[in-house]
Amino acid sequence: MKNPKRMSILRSATRSKILKTALEIVKSDGWSGLSMRGIAEKIAYTPPVIYDHFEGKDAIIAELTATGxxxxxxxxxxxxxLALPAQQRLEAMWKAYWNFAVSNKELYRTMYGVEVSCSAMKEGFHKASEIPGLFSxxxxxxxxxxxxxxxxxxxKYxxxxxxxxxxxxxxxxxxxxSEQINQIILHEALRAQLAMVNA
Structure with a gap:
């Protein structure tokens, strides 16, 4: 008799492995290189196993978007x-945004549709509606x-x-x-915007 809890854990682990592999493929080959067959080959599964977890490439992209x-x-x-004055917290929040995008370029591309169709990211995009409220x-x-x-x-947001x-x-x-130049531009841009909030 199959253990439902164990089956659920195994299924979740397989989904995570598929998503991780998909992102690795995108990092090395770009979005055009992502395919269900390619994922299956990389993790030594048959394509039907991948389709058992995701309907297709768009479903994987949507899940990656939501994760991002x-x-x-x-x-x-x-x-x-952070226990900081409001202006410093706001600056720290935007730097956190920047750091996420720089560290997760492929995820950020899916989230905001750079090189990815809007229809593919629709399911995950609703999560974005919660982010402006934090800054606001x-x-x-x-x-x-x-x-x-x-x-x-x-x-202002x-x-x-x-x-x-x-x-x-x-x-x-x-x-x-270069990252050094980017940091200078980011710092100056945030300071300029903060000054405008106070104006």
Missing amino acids: FRKLYAAIKKAQA EVIREILPAKTASDDLVDA YMFWSTVHGLIAINLVNKGM
């Missing part, structure tokens, strides 16, 4: 919890209470996000500049 947003959310939340909470702390309307808070995401996108698509 969970990890990004956790990194930002950790920075938000701290922006609201910095703004004077009488001026901290939802529209203004949203505008998108000003920050367009700056940081834009710099990340330049690096992902065009290879960008």
Whole structure:
């Protein structure tokens, strides 16, 4: 008689192995090199085993997308919890965002559709809706209470996000500049945006 708990653990382990292998393939061969057969060959499974866990490549990409947003959310939340003044916490949160993107380039590409179709990432993208709220909470702390309307808070968030995401996108698509130069630009850009929040 099969043990349901053991079967569940084995199934979860197999799914994790498939996702890990898929990401390894993407890192070495790019998104065009990802295929169900390629994953099966790399981990010595038959293709039907892979299809038993995921309907196709799009389902794997969607799961990777969701994983990426969970990890990004956790990194930002950790920075938000630092015992620092609001401005320093906000800067730490954006640096956490930057560090995640730099350390997880392939995941970030799936999350924001760089080199990946929007339809493939649709299932995981809803997790992104939780991230702006973390930044908005701290922006609201910095703004004077009488001026901290939802529209203004949203505008300030998108000003920050367009700056940081834009710099990340330049690096992902065009290879960008050295990490030292990037850090200088990131630091100056965040300071400029913080000054505008206080203006």
